[in-house]
Amino acid sequence: MCLHPEEIPPIPNETVRVAKAAFPKGNLYMRLRDELGVFYEDEDFASLYAQRGQPAQAPWRLAMILVIVANCKHKRFKPQTRRF
Numbered sequence: 001m002c003l004h005p006e007e008i009p010p011i012p013n014e015t016v017r018v019a020k021a022a023f024p025k026g027n028l029y030m031r032l033r034d035e036l037g038v039f040y041e042d043e044d045f046a047s048l049y050a051q052r053g054q055p056a057q058a059p060w061r062l063a064m065i066l067v068i069v070a071n072c073k074h075k076r077f078k079p080q081t082r083r084f
Contacts, residue, residue, distance in 0.1 A: 003049035005042035006058050032067060 011033070019030060045059040
């Protein structure tokens with residue numbers, strides 16, 4: 001896989017409007033999407049990718065997916081404790 005750096009594309013206006021109507025206070029995923037580009041650029045990860053081969057997914061997209069999956073697992077599989 002090789003990296004073709006890309007910027008985080010802007011969110012379509014209609015998507016922003018619907019998301020704000022559904023979540024007036026925002027949520028983790030909205031904040032994550034808004035702020036993730038601040039943390040790094042694709043070029044920061046270029047040395048981890050091969051120079052040739054199929055294009056890989058953008059690192060910012062992979063990071064977002066990992067956070068979403070980790071958050072879902074954390075909420076879904078909380079250990080159950082008992083008090084005796």
